[in-house]
Amino acid sequence: MPDLTEKKTAEEIPAQAAVAADAKPEKARSLGSDAWHDLRRKPIFVISALLILLLIVIAIAPGLFTSVDPRAGDLRLHYLSKPNYSHFFQADWFGYDLQGRSIYARVVYGARASVVVGICVTLGVTILGGIAGMVAGYFGGWVDTIISRVTDIFFGIPLLLGSLVILNAFTSRTIWSVVFALVALGWTQMTRVMRGSVITVKQADFVTAAKALGAGTGRIMFKHILPNAIAPVIVVATIALGGYIATEATLSFLGIGLQDPTISWGIDINSAQKVIRTAPFALFFPAGMLSLTVLAFIMLGDAVRDALDPKLR
């Protein structure tokens, strides 16, 4: 049993000291700049943000990181020619896959599919779900009832299962068909978060004041409620981004997501699993990059939540 009283004071003192130190020199900051002020000092945020920045650079310009063509296979170099660790880092550290393609080049080029799917799906669900949640929360009544029941309906269908059914309808699947399927099934999560947040903010005095001053519905919704209700949505969206990247890889792994000319870690993990006993590194590198990417986004989401959640202050 921990000593409760001691724990409490120990936690409070630095918090109070921080408040006192912060309060003096600076004037009141908005939630956004306050969060940014907090975030810059957090090692977890800095590490994950740098990782994500690096990933985005890799996704935009993979040619900067390798000069090897990820689709060029050399059968003499197939997966049984074990990676050569005898010299300083070179691309063949990662080894070659079944068709003698450089695993390093494929890992580098595979980042694009994951990053694009993750960001586009997150943007899609946030915009679509955000609007639906805003409308439901602000207008209430039968509009809310209908939107809430529709969200309930979508919640009954698991994301992976539903996207399997949708993607099965596409004969040739690109990044955009995967994005479409995930947005079509995922928007309701954001609707719930946004709706709850808008309902809380709607009751605030400043909204009543804005109404009394004669502000129109659009102005109240976008100028007054949205900036104050968006924080939980941003948090959920950041954490969900990592989840969407993992879902894309899972779908590609199952053979129902992206298809071969597109380079995706999921596809590579799927082809590597056939040789897992003889060439575990063929699975290890794409799987490692995938996990690292998901990890970066989840850490970023955690840090952003700590900074934005007023309850933790």
Place this chain on the structure above:
Amino acid sequence: MGSYVLRRVLQMIPVFFGTTLLIFLMVYTLPGDPVSALFGEKAADPAVVASIRHKYFLDQPVWKQYLHYMGNLFQGDFGTSFTGRPVSDIMAGAFPVTIRLALLAFVFEMVLGLALGLVSGLRRGSLQDTLVLILTLVVISIPVFVLAYIAQTVFATNLGWVTPTVQNSYDLSQLILPAVVLGSLSLAYVARLTRTSIGENLRADYMRTAVAKGLPGRTIVLRHLLRNSLIPVITFLGTDLGALMGGAIVTEGIFNVQGVGNVLYRAINTKEGPTVVGIVTVLVIVYLVASLLVDLLYAVLDPRIRYA
């Protein structure tokens, strides 16, 4: 209480119909023809195709197909798959396996998740706490199919404790490794939720009272702290039980468990409409009942919550 349950059940009805209609539309209106697929490479005889379409009601508009399906469903008839096997037969073979797998995973994530969350929540900032946080973060970021291969390589190929894939899906001891893999992601969430919840409740007034009264540590933690901290965890566990049963597609595939996930995956790929809709309907019912039970459990855990 009774009227609350009744109201909730009434609210479940439109959701049930909406979800089944949604999956019905997804399965039956998306492009791809299951009937011509039955003929494989051979050219299909139009007369045979027409008779099969008529037999499965596929020549009717979708809304009529849905009404027909629902009419049969309420008489306990899940329809027949395109291969001629009754869907209820297929489900009777697959569900017992998946229920075992899901329950094993559920017990695993609940017991270990609560224990880890309790240990780290009680001693925030300690070594155990940091370890639990790092461990859960790693588990959350490794996708389940990667985790499955790691488990397979380590425990089956290297250590030889188990066979790489399951040989008899009804044998509980063989299901342990797939269940651990299946439950690990939720285990991480349960541990983190419990940790946060316990951290919040540690500072509550009733805790100070309990300590001041001189209650023994075990009673304080188990009776006062844990019971109050369980509500968010129970919410998660309740919705997760349904997810475990339907979301085992990847794990069941990799470990060759002949359960619902495997059957569903095959059915989706071969556009076996009746099988997909039947299984999803059962999963939706499980999900709805689980979320109702969760709400009722709140009142047990927190006497302040009353359902009038």
